[in-house]
Amino acid sequence: MSRDVAIRRITAEETVPLRHAVLWPDHPVSHVLLxxxxxxxxxGAFLSSATTPVAVISVFYDPLPVHPSPDAPSDTSAKAARFRKFACDPNHQGRGIGTMLLKHVFDTAAAEMGCCVIWCDARMSAAGWYERRGMRKFGDIFYKGDIEYVRMMRELVATES
Structure with a gap:
């Protein structure tokens, strides 16, 4: 699959159609703008001949939230990245594209952004998927609308490119 998929930096505007269609289709487009x-x-992850991405993700410098629960990270001062609005076209899920894009973001956050940890607010329905990719839950379950979420994180190690 990796030969058929290219990951490249895109504009925030290029993420919006997929963010909206996959994550919050029943809300106005403004709901997926940050x-x-x-x-x-x-x-974005692009198939070889495509001009629109089949998966998108956005990454920001954002410190780990301080959280009183015992499973929260102990060092909330580490330079951290947070990914948000990660979406893969349902027609292309289960092919490793999302995993490739997430790994790219892990590597970029460590090597280019200088971060030691990455985190996200994950839908509970996706938490197992993230755990299989090396992330762990921390903090309490919370809701965005009627959707159940949990925070997840992973320590990062800088890799040689």
Missing amino acids: PEDASGYHY
Whole structure:
């Protein structure tokens, strides 16, 4: 699959159609726009001949939230990255594309952004998927609308490119 997929940096605007269609299709498009989009790093996974991404993700510098639960990270001062609005076209899920894009973001956050940890607010329905990719839950379950979420994180190790 990796020969058929290219991951590249894209604009925040290029993430919006897929963010909206996959994550919040029953809300207005404005629901998937983030105030910090202008300061983020946005990536898309493209099939070899496509001009629109089949998966998108946005990454920001964002410190780990301080959380009183016992499973929260002990060092909340480490330079951290947070990914948001990670979406893969349902027609292309289960092919490793999302995993490739997430690994790219892990590597980029460590090597280019200088971060020691990465985290996200994950839908509970996707938590197992993230755990299989080296992330772990921390903090309490919470809701965005009627969707159940949990915070997840992973320590990062800088890799040689």
